[in-house]
Structures are given as structure tokens and as C-alpha cells.
Amino acid sequence: MDDCGETISDIQNYLSSFNKEIQQVDSHISSGEVAQVFIDEAGRYYYQPLEGAPQQVVVVTEDDEQDGDREVEEHTISSGDNSNITHTVVISEPTQSVSGPSKRPVTSGTADGSGSATAAHRRAPSSTKSGRVSNEVQTKDGEVADQLNLCNESRVITIKNSGLMGADGAEDDEALQSLAGAIASVGEDGLLQLREGSASGANQVILNTGNSNQIVTIVPSTTNPGEMSYVLIVEQNANDGGGDKDHTVYDFTEGEDAFTFSDDEEDPPPRSGVLINSNSGSNNKQRSAIRRSQSTGSQAHMCNYCNYTSTKRYLLIRHMRSHSEERPHKCSVCERGFKTLGSLQNHLNTHTGVKPHRCKFCDTGFTTSGELVRHVRYIHTQEKPHKCPECHYSSVELSKLKRHMRCHTGERPYQCIHCTYASPDTFKLKRHLRIHTGEKPYECDICHARFTQSNSLKAHKLIHTGSKPVYTCELCPTTCGRKTDLRIHIQKLHTSDKPIKCKKCTKIFPDRYTFKLHNKTHDGEKCFKCDLCPYASTSSRHLDSHMLVHTEQKPYRCEMCEQSFRQKQLLRRHQNLYHNPQYIPPAPREKTQECPECGKAFRHKGNLIRHMAIHDPDASAQEKSQALKLGRQKRLQLINGQQVEVYGAENDTTEDEDQLMSVEGDDGNQYVVLEVIQLAGGEGHHVMVGGEDLPLHSDGSLLPASPLVVSQDDPAINPTILGLQQPLLPDDIKKETKKEMDTCFGFDEDGDTGQIHLQFGE
């Protein structure tokens, strides 16, 4: 078999075809390993490295002859991208110790295979460099706990170890905080469960439950009554025949007749998976998690749970307490236990409120000196020792730098269970979760509106206080209540990809703001001119409507009689008059508009203004009036494709408000004038006749270019056309503009549903 490049599944397949014992030897890596080894009811080991690094797996074939003679094969698991795959190897139970009498499997002989490799599959965390993640693996993974459903106290119990021989320094240090030793507990029901914690030191109880030399150290749980913690402590083997590999070896602190491993047969190193066996054997041996560097002989004492190394054995022993969950120092107030007296004292201070460390700058008190130092750095000196290598960020605390680095790496370890959002830190995930739970912790004390974020409430409260900040645009007088809105304002009004051209005069402007400013100078100008006739309007919409005349479109169709109209309001008026029996036209209003010159009264201001022209000494006003008068008599009509000038009867209605302004069609009927527009160039006027827009010469005649198309059978128009028998109803006519002259024909002020407007000059 190849000794390199195999995948885990290769090895698994291979192993499944034999009854093999497998041991993990990690000769290539000396750091960053986290693994789990556990065993099922059938006595099968499951080895699960949690980090994808090149690993050598030693396969020891079953010793059928029971003579201790085994075949050994090595398999190197390819590194590749296996950081994201699950490394689960089924290890068949050895029947003998690899070297010597021990390592007898603890199986009760029930090789029913209930704990299959598949069942043992677990997804390795994407990053085992995070102590937090690893911690979750060991404490929160119900799947593993289920698989460890051992109902016999004499089971092999091997759960976890962490040994982060930090090549990566700080990150591994972080992991060390969490990966503290082997962890398991057995409840009263005999179920083995993963549980956070570890044990070592003098208080541990040695339990030899197996017939092998594997020892389980039991630490009675003080926090979970009815459960016991089983912790194996492995010591480095001094007899390891290292060969040319830098293997971890194990010492035995008690007894050495068992658990002697060759290079190729050694147990999974504690740092990558602690193996614990317990059965009814007679070899009670404690394997401490202390190993000694082979190369340095007895000089260096290394912790097997972490990368701690010391030349002094007592220091290492003291260090080992850090892997214990013992908390001998109890708080008298809250019963909580602490590992050290100092921790207890600090904790007691939190009860008593004693804060011995005072800031010399601001006199703030702190429980510990470290808090004080940190406070001074944050508040007073701004000393930030931790620099980001990729940007200018620096921080007081290393953890802040680590958090910051995630914005460079994009790492988002905290996945929302409800959606795809993943957060770079716990706070943001917690805050995000509120949108799923509906929790809104922040309430406005004035209006009791609730918000998910404190700052949303803060922003909201400004609308009550009236003390809104004002952000003034530097480029115009606009003010905004929020900076972000000012930014949008600037983006929309003061930035433009390309210059903006005024459609009315073709001038060019750099942004929308200056364009709009300029556009106001066109106010009142009839800049929108018809290409086909002299019609002009202040509004492009009016021009669009006008263009229907040329295209002969009537988009508004009555569903009840299938008449069509060019304007919506004409359709509505038609429907009121002909299809709405309930329609009641309002009563005519009083004549309140009185001429100061002659005292004549009018109902509409526009008519008064028009009347005033006769008192105007200015000849032009007179001329205008005269031109209109003439225009009303002279009009053009298209009949069978020929333009025909039509001269209607003299019918001056200017002084008679009771009659609508009208022109006489070629049929002799009177056409009501709905709109009269003076062209911008002064070359003429338009009249709107029954919704038709008719250009007028300055003398009042209809322009030849403008075909007069008046639908005589248009019921919307005929009532007014036919001798004005049914005058336009005020409700049908809307005043659209406030301009005085808009009302000069008296269609203003009445109703609000029509759009017909009459314009005459400006």
C-alpha cells in the first residue's frame, strides 16, 4: 500500500476489508492537532482528528495467532484540502497491546458493529484553531455523545485531547484556553457523555477497569451529581524507539511493563486523541499527561495537553492544574468555586464592591490591576500595542486585533441557524437573531415604539425632542436631518456622470441641482412645442396629450357606449352626463368678481381680467382681444383631406359670462372653447375645442397646419356644441393651475375632477 497520498476513505476502505487495528501516529506534525478517539459497544475505536493536517496512520493487523506479532502498515493521509473533511477511521479493537501485555481491548465481546464508522462520522470544524470552536465540539455535540452510549462502566472511554504545539503562537494559545484535556462523564444510567472538563493531579482517582494497561482516572464531578468524569492522563514513554522520526513518546510514572510503544505502534498522541481503556484488568497505571522531549532527554518537561514546556518538573505539575476542573476555593457568598485563591479574592471583591486599584487620572476603581492598566490605555494614554499588519488599525487588546483581522480575512464563524447570515463575532449574531425572534428590547418612553437596536431608538427619539442635528449641504441650501441623507442628496443632486442638457433651451449643466435651478427660469414659458403645429405648452405632459390630435388616438374608451376620448376627464364627463342618472350638476355661483372701472360683475376672476382689457389703454391688450375675437370667427377644418377655412358667425361671448366661449364649426354648430393658448413666440393662440387643440393665427384664425378634427358625434362635446343646450358642468372642469390667467375663461374654481383648462396668454 502506498505510504502517501491516501485519503481517509482510502484507508477506511482498506481497513474495512480487514480486521485491523489502527493507531494514529503523527510523526509529521507536532502542532495543531486535535483529535477524538472513542469506542462503541462493540469495542471499536473511532479516531477522529479534527484538523486536516498530514497524518500518518499506522495500521496494525489483527494478530490472529495472539502471539503479539503484528503486521504494521503505515498510511499517510494526504493533507490537501482535508481541513474540511471528516477524518473518521474505524479502528478495530486490538486484542493485545502492541508491545507487551496491555492494550487489551475492553470490549465485552459484543462485536455487533453497532457503532459504525458512518455513525461516527462527524463534521470537523472548519477551523480548529479557534479554541471556541473546538470547545463546542467537545461540549455541544450531541451526536458524539449519542455514539458514546456505553452502558458498561468498564468501557474504554477516550474522548478528547488537545495538544496545540503552537506553531502559530497566539491562536494556539487561544485554543489552549479551551481545549483542556480529556473529557467524558458517565451518568447513573451508564451513558457516556461528553462533558467539558479535565482532571489531573493528586485528587484524581485511578480506576483500572480493563484488563489492559489503560487507565482511567476518575474525577468525581462536583457540579453534576450522579456523573463521573473520566480523564486519562498519559505520560510520555521514555522507551520510545524514536528512530529517525521525532515521535512523541511516553513516560510512565507508575509501572512500565505495559504501554510501551514502538514508533509505529504508539498510541494516538494525547495531543491528537487520548485513548483510554478500562476493563477488568489488573494493571493499574496512571499515565500522566506529561511527556519529555526525547531529544532533550529529561531536560524539558512538556504538557501533553498543550504546548507548555518547562525544565522544572514542579512547574509542569503546577501547570497541570490548569487542565483540571478542580475548584477548591469556594466563594462563601455564592458557592462558586475557583481554581486559585487570587481568583476567589477578586471574585469576593465583586460581591463586596471593593475595587482596590484606582486610576490616578480619573479615580475610577477596578478589581484587578490589569483592569486598571487596560483602562488607562483605553482612556488616558491611548497606548495600543497590537498593530494590524495589513492596515493602520491598532488596539489595546490582542483580542480586538484578532477580531479586527476577521474583516481582512472575511472569516465569519458564527452562523445563524435561521438564515444564511453568518457573523464575524457573537455580538452581531446575537443582535441579528432579534430579527428572527422579534425581540425589540429598546422602547421609546414617549411613544412606546420598540426597536431591535439601541441606536434605532436613539435616532427615533430625536423626532420627539426636536433637537435634530442639521446637516447643511455645502453646495446648496439644502439641509438634512441625517448625514446619510445628506450624502444621498449630494449624490443625487450634485453629482452626475455626464452633463445634463436642458430640453427647453439646450443649455448644459454639470449636475441636477444647477439644472433644476435653471429650469425654474423657464417657468411659465411654453417651451414644449409641437413639431407638427405651432402648439406650445409649459408642460411636456400637455404636449403629449396634444400629440394625440395628430395621431388621432383616443385612448379613453367608454365601456358603456364605446365612445372614445383623448382625455380621461372627457371620458368621465361623458359618463357622468350620459351614464350616471345620479349625477347632479352644482348650482351656478354668484357673480362676485366686480370690475373697479365699470362695476360689472362676473362669476369668475378670469373673466373679470379678460373684461379689464377693454379698460386698458394699452393698445396691445386691445389687439390681443381683437385677435382672439377674429380667431374665433376664423377656423380651419379638414374635410375629405382638404383644408377648409371656416368662418363662423360673430359670436362674441366675452361680455357674457353665461355663455361659454365657443367657436362655430363648419357645420354651423357652436364649438365650446376649452383652451386658448398664446404661443410662446407670440405667433398665435390655440383653442381647445371639445378636447381638440386648435392653433390660431394671431388674428384668431386657425392655423392651416393644424387640421381641425372635431368629432361631431362625440357625445362629450355635442351637448355643448349643439347650441350649448347643455352647458359645461362646473364639476367636469378642473382648474389645474393657480395662475390667474388660467382662469380667464371661467372654467376655474369649480370642481376638481376635470383637467380642461383654458389659457390665454401669460
Place this chain on the structure above:
DNA sequence: TCTGCTGGCGCCCTCTGCTGGTTGACG
């Protein structure tokens, strides 16, 4: 064994900025 110091983890906060819906003015 004590003690001071260092440092990590977790929690909560603020500031910031983007996004999209709403609203009122306007043409």
C-alpha cells in the same frame, strides 16, 4: 504559597453607513 502582572473571553455599548419604505411637495 503568595502576589503582581498578563492576557483571553464574553458582554455590551456606541458610532457608522447602507438600504428600502414612506411621505409630502410639486409639476
Place this chain on the structure above:
DNA sequence: ACGTCAACCAGCAGAGGGCGCCAGCAGA
């Protein structure tokens, strides 16, 4: 009446600051 526009506003995520609390190291 209707569409457009721009300011208003809530919602929500990114980033960082500050601190409580505790473990662990190392020297005395």
C-alpha cells in the same frame, strides 16, 4: 389624478471601544 422627487425614517449590519471577570505565568 398621477407620477416623480427628495427628505424622512426605521431596520439592520460593520466595526470598534470599554470593561467585568477569570485563568495562568512567574518571581518573590
